[in-house]
Amino acid sequence: MREQPDGAALLAIAREVLLRELLPGLPEDKVYAARMIANAMSIAERQLRAGEEPQREERGALVVLLQREGGLAELNHELAARIRQGGFDGNREAWSLLWDSTLQRVRESAPKALPASDRMG
Amino acid sequence: MTMREEHRRALESFLSTKAEAREVRLVDARLLSGGAIQENWLLTAVVSGGPHEGVLECVLRSDAASGVSVSHDRAQEFALLREAFRAGVTVPEPLWLGDGSVLGRAFFVMRKARGTAAGHRIVKDLGLGGDREALTERLGAELARLHAIRPPMEALSFLPVPALSPALRGVKEFQSFLDGHHTAFPALEWGIRWLERHAPRTPELVLTHRDFRTGNYMLDEAGLTAVLDWEFAAWSDPLEDLGWFCARCWRFGQFDKEAGGIGSREALARGYARVSGRTLDWEAVRYWEVFAHARWAVIALQQGERHVSGREPSLELALTAHVVPELELELLSMTGGRNA
Numbered sequence: 450m451r452e453q454p455d456g457a458a459l460l461a462i463a464r465e466v467l468l469r470e471l472l473p474g475l476p477e478d479k480v481y482a483a484r485m486i487a488n489a490m491s492i493a494e495r496q497l498r499a500g501e502e503p504q505r506e507e508r509g510a511l512v513v514l515l516q517r518e519g520g521l522a523e524l525n526h527e528l529a530a531r532i533r534q535g536g537f538d539g540n541r542e543a544w545s546l547l548w549d550s551t552l553q554r555v556r557e558s559a560p561k562a563l564p565a566s567d568r569m570g
Numbered sequence: 571m572t573m574r575e576e577h578r579r580a581l582e583s584f585l586s587t588k589a590e591a592r593e594v595r596l597v598d599a600r601l602l603s604g605g606a607i608q609e610n611w612l613l614t615a616v617v618s619g620g621p622h623e624g625v626l627e628c629v630l631r632s633d634a635a636s637g638v639s640v641s642h643d644r645a646q647e648f649a650l651l652r653e654a655f656r657a658g659v660t661v662p663e664p665l666w667l668g669d670g671s672v673l674g675r676a677f678f679v680m681r682k683a684r685g686t687a688a689g690h691r692i693v694k695d696l697g698l699g700g701d702r703e704a705l706t707e708r709l710g711a712e713l714a715r716l717h718a719i720r721p722p723m724e725a726l727s728f729l730p731v732p733a734l735s736p737a738l739r740g741v742k743e744f745q746s747f748l749d750g751h752h753t754a755f756p757a758l759e760w761g762i763r764w765l766e767r768h769a770p771r772t773p774e775l776v777l778t779h780r781d782f783r784t785g786n787y788m789l790d791e792a793g794l795t796a797v798l799d800w801e802f803a804a805w806s807d808p809l810e811d812l813g814w815f816c817a818r819c820w821r822f823g824q825f826d827k828e829a830g831g832i833g834s835r836e837a838l839a840r841g842y843a844r845v846s847g848r849t850l851d852w853e854a855v856r857y858w859e860v861f862a863h864a865r866w867a868v869i870a871l872q873q874g875e876r877h878v879s880g881r882e883p884s885l886e887l888a889l890t891a892h893v894v895p896e897l898e899l900e901l902l903s904m905t906g907g908r909n910a
Contacts, residue, residue, distance in 0.1 A: 485885050492892055522753065529754035532763050533745065539910040547757040548902050554895035562896035564903075 457497035464490045495557045503553045510546045573599040573611065580672050581630075585615055585679070588666040589626070592619035599630075608633060608644075608801075612682065628665060632677035642728075642801050648678040649725050650800045653777070658715045662796045683796030689785030693822040693831040699789035706833025708794055709787070709815070710841025717808040717846060719777035726777070729805055736806040737769035740861060744868050751871065755894070761864045761901030764910070770857055772807040779803055782811045783820040784830040812838070812850065813858020818900055819866055860904050867897040 454462070464487050472483050504521055511524035519527070528543070537543035555562055573581070578596055586594040598614040611630040617623055633644060642650065644667070651664040662680040670676055685698070692698055699705045721731055732739045744762050748755060780802040788796045814820065815838070821831035829838040839850040874891025876882040 482885070485889055488889060489885060492889075525756055526754040528756040529748070529759040532756055532759045535763065537760075538763065538767065544760070544902065544906045544910065547760055548899075548906070551757045551895055551899045551902060555899050558892035558894075559896045562899070564899075 455497075457494045460490045460494040460497070464494070492558055495560070499553070499557055503550075507546075507550045507553070510549065514542055514546055577673050581613075582615075584666075584668055584672045585617075585626075588679075589617050589622040590620040591617045591622060594618070594626075602629070613679070627682040628679050629662065629682050630677055630679050632673060633675050642803070644676040644678050646728050647800055649728075650777075650803045651678075651680065653719055653723070653725055654716055654797075654800065657719050659712050660794050660797055661800070662798070683788050683798075685788040685790035685795045687785060687788045687798060689783075689820075689822045689831070692784055692789060693824045693827070697791060699832070700791070700793040702827075702833050703837045705789070705793055706829045706837035707841035707844075709830070710838040710843075711845045712794070712797060712841075713779075713782060713808075713811050713815075714842045714845035714848070716779060717776040717811070721775055721777075721805050723777075729777075729803070731775065731805055735769060735772050736775070736810060737765065737772070737857070737861065740865060741766045741769065744864055747868050747872065751875070755867075755871070755898065757898035757902055758864060758867050758894070761860065761867075761898070761905055764901075764905040765857075765861055765864060768857060770807070770809075770854060775805040776808045777803060778806040778808065778811045780806065780810065780814070782815050783817075784815075784822060784832060785820070807858070809850075809855050809858045810861065812842070812855045813860075814862045814865075816855065817859045817862035817866075819863055819897055856904075860901065863897045863901045863904070867894050867901070870894050870897065 467483060467490070468487055472480065472487075475483055508521045508524060511521070511528060512518060515524060515527055515531075517524075517527075528537075528546075531537055532543070552563070552567060556567075573596075578599065581599075582594050582596055585596075586592070595616045595618075596613060597616055598612070600612050602610040602612055609632050611632075613626075613628050613630055615626045615628070617626050631644060631647070648664055648667045651661055654661045655664055662683045665679045665681060667678045668676065686692070696702065719726075721729070734742065741762055744758075744765075748759065748762075779797070779800065781799050782797065786797070786799045787794060788798060815830050816828055816835060818825060821827060824831035827833055828835050835850075835852065839852075843849055870890050870893045873887050874894070877884050877887040878891065
């Protein structure tokens with residue numbers, strides 16, 4: 450068993466200290482760097498909280514769409530190649546898979562950019 | 571950072587020759603922040619004698635000491651600035667070009683423009699730029715003046731004339747980057763495939779800026795003072811600049827102000843039509859807004875890779891890679907459903 454609080458919780462509280470205690474005392478030319486650090490910490494925290502499940506789901510969906518087995522990176526390479534060749538032009542299933550997996554990456558990397566309907570998810 | 575003494579002296583002598591002055595004294599030289607590829611120095615010089623007599627404030631732009639330049643070199647950028655200036659585009663007045671014999675690397679000097687360029691500030695601080703619809707109209711007019719420059723043009727002969735249509739040239743560039751990249755980006759690939767299938771013909775090439783967006787022009791309290799960053803300029807479809815300017819990803823969060831996060835499309839079109847006589851077809855511009863998201867995603871991946879590869883560890887570059895998912899989501903949104 451790992452210690453509590455875990456990595457994600459540590460990042461969250463460390464970020465609080467950065468933004469609430471350190472940032473107000475920083476000279477103006479260091480504010481941007483501090484904000485970038487806070488942003489990086491929150492991306493890392495969200496990735497930790499999401500865990501590996503979204504990647505497993507994405508791989509499962511790729512297996513169904515492409516009708517073959519394989520690792521996540523390999524299946525994404527195949528999907529990309531088939532899209533380029535025109536094999537999925539206008540294809541709704543392919544588009545939906547891409548939408549779901551991209552939405553998950555936006556949740557982790559830039560939740561402020563989520564469409565309003567997905568923001569609570 | 572301060573300038574080395576021998577560079578200072580070499581520069582004073584260069585400036586006094588070019589300014590036809592008796593003497594030029596550099597009273598201040600400071601390195602401006604930003605620019606991994608170029609260095610920008612803000613110079614304050616006291617000029618005695620000649621047509622520039624008085625205090626001259628200017629910016630010296632050189633290759634960075636360690637920079638590997640993938641964009642235009644300084645002499646080319648100077649030529650672009652000069653043509654844009656001649657065409658009546660509001661740019662920092664290009665003054666003089668210097669070769670490697672002065673500072674050890676090529677540079678040019680342009681007159682300093684007043685104000686601020688920071689995109690996040692510009693979209694929120696309405697004390698800048700004067701009336702926003704008038705400003706947006708003005709930017710449309712600026713683009714139209716630029717787009718009046720057509721090939722062939724001797725001074726810009728270093729710009730390649732694309733064999734493919736500019737849209738398909740972009741598609742090929744994006745694909746060849748992704749082919750050399752370690753990770754697949756199928757959503758981006760979807761967007762690029764859409765761009766390939768819907769690529770417009772470009773009946774006439776014009777000089778385009780290719781980075782004309784909020785964040786790359788300067789404003790003071792009254793209005794526009796300068797359009798900056800000419801290093802990506804190329805012969806292309808005029809609508810590429812309009813699509814880049816209006817693309818959702820360049821509105822700095824002010825999504826309802828569809829022209830650059832600062833104004834309306836109507837105002838932009840008004841300014842463009844006033845100078846060019848051309849009415850903008852927004853459906854045609856929309857193609858270039860999709861293109862803008864793909865192009866920015868590719869650039870963001872390239873910047874992120876500078877960090878990921880270990881060549882250039884940088885938090886800013888690392889975070890740029892995390893812009894890619896939202897650009898892909900917008901690409902999917904623009905090219906799915908009935909638009910597929």
